[in-house]
Amino acid sequence: MRSPDPIFADPRLARLYDALDGERVDLDAYVAIIEEVEATSVVDIGCGTGCLAVRLAEAGIDVVGVDPAAASLAMARVKPYANRVTWLHGDSTVLEGRDLSADLAIMTGNVAQVFVSDDDWSRTLDAVHGCLRPGGWLVFETRRPEVRDWESWEVPPTAVTLPDGERVTVSRTVTEVALPLVTFEWSTTVAGTPIPSASTLRFRPREEIEADLVEHGFEVDDVREAPERPGKELVFLARRART
Secondary structure (H helix, E strand, O other): OOOOOHHHHOHHHHOOHHHHHOOOOOHHHHHHHHHHOOOOEEEEEOOOOOHHHHHHHHOOOEEEEEEOOHHHHHHHOOOOOHHHEEEEEOOHHHHOOOOOOEEEEEEOOOHHHOOOOHHHHHHHHHHHHHHEEEEEEEEEEEEOHHHOHHHHOOEEEEEEEOOOOOEEEEEEEEEEEEOOEEEEEEEEEEOOEEEEEEEEEEOOOHHHHHHHHHHOOEEEEEEEEOOOOOOOEEEEEEEEOOO
16 A cells, blocks of 8 residues: 655654644544443554554553554554554554454544545455454544535644744645545654655545445444534444344
8 A cells, every 4th residue: 555654654753743733632532432332452543653542552442553654653652551552563454364353443533534546445444344343343534525624724834832842843735636635745844954744635425435335344333523523524433244
């Protein structure tokens, strides 16, 4: 699959990610869903710097964290409770052939949208299906394309003081809108050196996502609003078919 974006894979940027990303209030809704379905084993796909994985591990949940960016995983591995997480370096296909039967697989943030090709998305859904027990859950969020949220993504060069006192400058520019794909570029200036990172996300409509899930052996149980971004995102709760 495609390589991870520099914002996750460049060690100079990965070490800044948590501080620049701010408080992850979006994770509260996912923790609530995990509690709701009484999952005790979770596969966190695109776990990044491990914010959710270590939080679940602290709560006594068996967690596997998967990410293709070694620099992000390096940040995850030094966090409290990281020793309770099984960390796997690679994309979702690293799950293939492993003896996993998880209660729930999860993709937070933009993860479900980074699979821009049909083949990568198909392989991901197959890999997730294979790591779940029959009746196990797949939970993820995706932005609604009709909202055109990218029209508000521009960020002019902005100085940011990090919790440790370090100052960096960040900016974001949307460089191409060719639906269903939207490409944008971050620039982070660290110690006077600009470090660019380009990203492309795919905006799939709800109907397409639901059809893809069914095609790959899932049953769509519920589609909810993301509570911290109402009207802009949908959260899918699907189950691996029992037959």
